[in-house]
Amino acid sequence: TLFRSKLCERIAYTKFVVRVDSPEKICVMKDQPGAPPLTVLALSFKMVLHPKTNQHEIAVVAGVLMPEVSSSTPVESGMIMHAASAPNFVAVRPVNHKPVPIGIQEQARTKTGGLELVPNEQALLNFVLAKVMKLDPDVILGHDLTGFGLDVFLNRLASCKTRDWSRIGRLIQRKDLNAMVKSKLGNHVPDALAGRLVLDTLVSAKELCPREKDYSIPALAESLLNRKLHPRTDALATPIAFEYEQTLNALLRECVQDAEISLQLSNTLSVLPLSRQLTSLSGNVWSKTLRGARAERIEFLLCHELALIKPKLLLPDKLSKYDRKALEAASNPGSAIVQTEEKAGRRKPQYAGGLVLEPKKGLYDRYVLQLDFNSLYPSIIQEYNICFTTMDVDAMKNKAEDEIELPEAGLAEGVLPRVLRRLVEQRRAVKAVMKKEQDAAKVKQLDIRQLAIKLTANSLYGCLGFENSRFFARPLAQLITLQGRETLQRTIDLARDSFNAEVIYGDTDSLFVYTGLEDMMKVRALGTELKREVNKRYKTLEIEIDAVYARMLLLKKKKYAAMKVASLNEPQNLVREVKGLDLVRHDWCGLSRMVSSFAVDQLLSKDLSADDAxxxxxxxxxxxxxxxxTNQIALQQYIITRSL
DNA sequence: GGCTGGAGCGC
DNA sequence: CGTCGCCGAGGCGCTCCAGCC
Structure with a gap:
């Protein structure tokens, strides 16, 4: 039934409300007309601290609107520039009861740059709510929105007792916002914004670019957008910046730029098309995918898969911590309840993980060959048909690692192996398209997509070892890592015994072989031969030549530097690669990293003897x-960054 | 000197 | 109209450092 919103009871701010009697009456349309375009609003805030309450308050808001965004195809860069050149709005209010500089007042009067001057924070909040109501965006986007911007925004809405606060979303909500934000339970941003997607580019960048180390706007702008920004202030501004036209103008520009950059990041990473595909893949809710809840995605992926198999199986219950403790207590009535301190941080490991070889430390000046298993854990699950449908997980719950046995050969393919096989097939298909694609931008987007599929496949294993997951099955996780260690060890033994190769290091799914050779052709031949010998032992498991290094400095487990041959056809073209050393860690200052970097460059230099280096x-x-x-080093070079 | 816990890497 | 639900978080290995006994 389709209601005009005004005629039925007010449920939502939308034009129409559709009410369905039963979920069974919902079906997927045949001949889908294609998803409608989305309206995206990028928001950015500048906060100040209230001198007495020490609470964050909102002082500046900027919004950049991008209408008609497709959720299926990547955005062309020209469109973003267009949107960015005209910010939809930027609003500022006086701070500490001091009027804003005359020049800014003048800008607001003449509406230069879409600037709006409002009398106080309450008015600022209402201004934003009115804008959101009017523009009615499907997606609200910004950097660190869920962790900071929108969180503070909601808190301010609550503190200022703003009327109809739920206009920020599409659902009319009369709950007491104050009670909502003050309850300790997690994050209320998504609930408050019901009906709109919240796209936090900080969350998305962390998921899609796991190798990045600095996820601040300037760092991401440089590495992903190739844009060097001027030094900038924090999202938390100092009140004094509001007293002068120049500093306030800089603040306003920054705020607009943050919104714009965030929009560009989202587009460059194709967050909307990608998250939509991931959502279709797992069959969960889009807004949750954007929140980065991987465990839930895997849960839905498996629930859907289990619904398809026959005979039908009951899904495992999803247990909360409380449920698990109660179950534990019920099964051991006599035992005292052990109070385990649940810390927010990492717990002690519950089972053994990957094998890390003791490195043969030193500086290697002839070719080193690195071989890697492709997606080791997903491959192992497929290779050995590891699944709760092929093994009696309950019976193994309290068994030691060496008592857990592999499923018998010849059983039908389990659910987990099948899901993974499909993911692998899809990824292969994406890669095939990539190879044919000429457009560099599209190649990059496809690359991100295949990476996301790989991450999904990899996090399946993670969820088996994750206590709060519906499909938590420690014995399976244990068996997978055990097979991983044995697979790597067998490969090392084979390299040593059949090829007389010197394995100098290896970590989880990789091994490094010192070839002692100077002829690239011979290195390649050795690699190819090793690869063939390993791969013929397995159906799914597959090892590949990952890299060849001309020089390698091996210091410790997980700490090394090397000159990688960029392309096997051009052995002269070398790229430095550094893992784990101080110079890749942010908890060392710039000066230290610089000195360290110089030392590594010298030691890895082709033209220098070790002594000269x-x-x-x-x-x-x-x-x-x-x-x-003599105090000639800039203070900047001494800054270390470390979380406490 | 051994132990523990936290941070930040690597995979 | 308010309450209820009380969740919300992928894994382990390793080095380095600080702090404690």
Missing amino acids: IGNVLTNLDFIANQVM
């Missing part, structure tokens, strides 16, 4: 020490 390093150390003593 060491000599240069020592000279450089003296030079830098002198600069430090």
Whole structure:
């Protein structure tokens, strides 16, 4: 039944409300007309601290609107530039009861740059609510919205007792917002914004670019958008910046730029098309995919898969911590209840993980060959048909690792192997399209998509070992990592025994072989031969030549640096790769990283003997020490970043 | 000197 | 109209550091 919203009881701010008697009456349309375009509103805030309450208050809001965004195809970059050149609005209010500078007042009067001047925070909040109502965006987008911006916004809406606060979403909500934001239970942003998608580019970037280390706007703008930004202030501004036209103008520009950059990041990463595909893949709710809840995606993926198999199976209950404790207590009535301190951080490991070889430390100056298993854990699940449908997980619950046995050969393919096989097939298809694609931008987007499929496949294993997951099955996780360790060990033994190869290091799914060779053709031949010998032992498991290094400095487990041959056809073209060393860690200052980087460059230099390299390093150390003593190093170079 | 816990990496 | 639900979080391995006994 389709109601005009005004005629029925007010449920939503939308034009129409559709009410369905039963979920069974909902079906998927045949001949889908294609998804309607989305309206996207990028928001950005600047906060100040209230001097007495020490609470965040909102002082500036900027919005950039992008209408007619497709959720199926990536956005062309031209459209973003167009949207960015005209911010939809930027609003500012006086801070600490001091009027904003005359120049800013003048800008607001003449509406230059869409600037709006409002008398106080309450008015600012209402201004935003009115804008959101009018523009009615399907997607509200911004950087760190869920962790900061919208969170503070909701808190301010509550504190200022704003009328009809739920206009920020599409559902009319009369709940007491104050009670909502003050209850300790998690994040209320998505609930408050019911009916709109919340796209937090910080959350998305973390999921889609796991190798990135700095997820701040300037860092992401540089690495993903190739844009170097001017040094900027924090989202938390100082009140004094509101007293001068120049500093306030800079603040306003920054706020608009943050919204614009966030919009560009979302487009570059194709967050909307990608999250929509991921959602279709797992059959969960889109807004949850955007929240980055991987465990829930896997849960839905498996629930749908289980609904298809016959005979039908009961799904495992989803147990909360409380449920699990109650069950535990019921099964051991005599035992005392062990109070486990649940800390927010990482717990102690519950089972053994990957095998890490003790490295043969040193500087290697001839070719090193690196071989990697492709998607080791997903492959193992498929190779050995590991699944709760092929094994009696309950019976193994309290067994030691070496008592857990592999499923018998010849059983029908389990649910987990089948899901993974499908994911692998899809990823292969994406990669095939990528190879044919000429457009570099589209290649990048396809690359992100295949990465996302890979991440989904990899997090399946993670969810088996995750206590709060519906499909938590520690014995399976244990068996998978055990097979991983054995697979790597067998490969090392084979390399040593059949090829007389010197394995100098290996971590979980990789091994590094010192070839002692200087002829690339021979290195490739060895690699190919090793690969063939390993792969013929398995159906699904597959090892590949991951890299060849011309020089390698191996220091410790998970700490090494090497010159990687960029392309096997051009062995002269080398790229530095550094893992785990101080110079890749943010908890060391810039100066330290610089010195460390110089040392690594010297040691890995093709044209230098080790002695000469060491000599240069020592000279450089003296030079830098002198600069430090004579105060010639910028203070910036001494800053370390570390969370507490 | 051994132990523990936290941070931040690697996979 | 308010209450109820009380969730919301992928894994382990390793090094380095601080702090404690």
